[in-house]
Amino acid sequence: MHTFTESFWAAWHLMVSGDPVLWAIVGRSLWVSACACALACGFGLLAGAWLGVARFPGRAALLTVLNTLLALPSVVVGLVVYLLLSHSGPLGFLGWLFSYKAMVLAQAVLVLPVVTALTRQVVEDAEQGHGEQLRSLGASNMARAVLLVWDERYALATVLIAAFGRAVSEVGAVMVVGGNIDGFTRVMTTAIALETSKGDLPLALALGAVLLLVVLVLNLAISLLRAWRERADGGAVQAARRGAMA
Numbered sequence: 001m002h003t004f005t006e007s008f009w010a011a012w013h014l015m016v017s018g019d020p021v022l023w024a025i026v027g028r029s030l031w032v033s034a035c036a037c038a039l040a041c042g043f044g045l046l047a048g049a050w051l052g053v054a055r056f057p058g059r060a061a062l063l064t065v066l067n068t069l070l071a072l073p074s075v076v077v078g079l080v081v082y083l084l085l086s087h088s089g090p091l092g093f094l095g096w097l098f099s100y101k102a103m104v105l106a107q108a109v110l111v112l113p114v115v116t117a118l119t120r121q122v123v124e125d126a127e128q129g130h131g132e133q134l135r136s137l138g139a140s141n142m143a144r145a146v147l148l149v150w151d152e153r154y155a156l157a158t159v160l161i162a163a164f165g166r167a168v169s170e171v172g173a174v175m176v177v178g179g180n181i182d183g184f185t186r187v188m189t190t191a192i193a194l195e196t197s198k199g200d201l202p203l204a205l206a207l208g209a210v211l212l213l214v215v216l217v218l219n220l221a222i223s224l225l226r227a228w229r230e231r232a233d234g235g236a237v238q239a240a241r242r243g244a245m246a
Contacts, residue, residue, distance in 0.1 A: 010202035011209060022203065026210050029187035032100060032174070033167040036107030040167075041160055044112050048119025049145035053127050063120070069113035078176030081106045085177065098179040103187070106173035111163045118159040123148045154229045158222045165218045169211065 014022050051063070083089050085097040085105075096102045126148045134144045149156060171189035178185035180194060188207045195204040 004201075007201035007205055011205035014202060014206040015209065019206070022206050022210075024183070025186055025188055025191050025207060028185075029168060029189070030214070032103050032187060033107060033164055035104045036167050037111060037160065037164045039104065039108040040111040041115050041163065044115025044163075045119050045149060045156065046145075048116040049123045049149045050141065051116070051120040052123025053141050053144045053148065066113060066117050066120070070117055072110065072113065074110055074170050074172035075176060077110045078106055078173035081109060081173065081177050097177065098181060098185060100178075100185065102177040103174045103185060106177045107167045107170060110170060110173055111167050114166055115159060115163050118162070119149075119156060122152050122155050122159065126152050154225060157225055161218050161222050161225075165215055168214055 051059070051066075081102065082097070084091045085094065085102055086092055087097075094101075096105070123145060127144065130148065130151070134147060139147065169189065171193060174185070174187055175190045175193070178187070178190070180186050180190040186194070188211045192204045192207050192211070195201070195207070
């Protein structure tokens with residue numbers, strides 16, 4: 001207990017004193033995850049929206065594969081990306097292995113199924129409510145997908161926040177392709193694993209506390225966004241009722 005208390009207070013001191021090593025790792029981790037989410041969301045939103053409105057042979061099988069990828073282990077993603085980026089791999093000429101770019105790519109591949117599957121579900125639910133009207137106006141699949149994405153933009157914002165939380169808390173893939181190089185590819189999760197194995201508990205605890213704080217802020221953002229949307233929708237319904245009564 002005495003050792004834990006000392007480690008806790010030492011971790012607190014690292015956080016409040018602005019330790020450069022600690023906050024460099026935090027900034028690197030947030031930057032990598034933000035880039036990965038931007039890349040994954042760019043493709044995932046379009047693919048998920050199109051799957052939400054399109055109907056074609058084999059769609060059920062494709063959705064089964066997509067839902068299976070939601071449980072894809074991060075170390076498997078790291079292994080596949082490693083093989084692709086290795087010197088003997090098809091993308092080895094890029095020279096990305098053990099770099100920021102490899103970590104961003106690995107996290108983007110990991111997050112892409114999450115964004116695509118959740119977007120597909122949100123857009124498909126909206127399609128059931130408004131799709132027939134849009135089809136009657138002659139809207140194509142892609143046009144309906146874009147319109148429904150805009151209409152459900154607040155719900156999809158929670159998808160993006162959840163995707164960032166998934167990326168920032170990932171450890172296996174970035175450790176495999178990034179190499180956990182000090183001052184270069186070391187992020188919060190990989191640093192926690194390394195420092196714990198080395199016995200440097202204060203730094204590991206400080207990084208863990210910051211990571212938990214990031215996840216807490218993301219969950220609060222999702223809750224606030226959901227509550228705000230519910231109030232906005234409730235106000236719109238009441239206004240429509242008053243207009244109808246008038």
